[in-house]
Amino acid sequence: MKVSKLLYVTDRNVCDLSSCVMDRISFFNGKGCNQIIFFKVNPSQEQVKTLSQLSINAKVLTDHELSPEDIVAAAGRENVSLIMINTDDDPEQSAFASVIKRLMQISPIPLLVTKKSDSAETVDKRLFTHTIFATDWSPSSQKALRYLLGYKEAMKTLEVVHVINDKLTVKDMRELKERLVETRKICLDEGIDAEAHIYAGKTCEEIVRAAREYRGTIITLGTGGKKSFWKTLFKEHPLLNII
The missing domain is CATH 3.40.50.620 (HUPs)
Structure with missing residues (x-):
């Protein structure tokens, strides 16, 4: 399955592209992903450079509310194949939980919910292996x-x-x-x-x-x-x- 575009959503105010997140992005890069659209967060120049080395372009959508409706609307306009959500290891402690629950109800686009953890025990770049x-x-x-x-x-x-x-x-x-x-x-x-x-x-x-x-x-x-x-x-x- 080709995933040409991916919408990246996080509940943090900064773009957290840890090594485990990059491993998962690399997997979709192998499936044809050539653009990541960042929702309300700006990747650093170093992160943009790293993505560029994978032949992945970065685009930022800043003028949006962090709401399920805005996320789904943006995903539709950008014609993405997948919404990647990067959130807390314990969703009970995240205020983002209600957003994810609503996305499950209204999103016609598949969701990949991934932890921020960078522990080697929880990382598997093979993803669907x-x-x-x-x-x-x-x-x-x-x-x-x-x-x-x-x-x-x-x-x-x-x-x-x-x-x-x-x-x-x-x-x-x-x-x-x-x-x-x-x-x-x-x-x-x-x-x-x-x-x-x-x-x-x-x-x-x-x-x-x-x-x-x-x-x-x-x-x-x-x-x-x-x-x-x-x-x-x-x-x-x-x-x-x-x-």
Whole structure:
């Protein structure tokens, strides 16, 4: 999938392009990104120089409010492929949390929520190498799967995860397994090494458990019905891709 333009949004007053953020930008540079549009923050001359070495142009949008509506409008006008949000490691401590929640509701453009942390343990420049895909087969989940298939060349492994919240009948369990087999086959047919997993319990906790057990580099999910627990997922994992 080609990502020619990227909108960079942060809740800081300065442009924080740490090495982990640059690693993620470098990934999209390999996917055709040639312009980063900075929303309300100015990159330093050194940062502009670093981006230029990657053949990435920098553009700054300063005359805007840091609101979800302005962010989405700017992303539409600039025809970006992705909105990258760089925020606090603990979203509960960030006033930006309400902005992200609203963006999940109104943005037609995929969001990549990334931590400011520069810890080596949380950085993986490969990004989609080992993806955790949480699905409930809702329209938004199906959209997220189609989006992920666009990065198939960057993936080594895809873990398809579904979380059961209620006790299922034998028939329900059989149908669930059939859907997982079908989803896995779609991925295998695209050349992606995919495995399917069923977890039982609280949805958020089990997605995090899967990410830990399989050492996922990123968690990807559709927005439908999941707006309430994105903060917990993000608190436990450095990268959250919301479609």
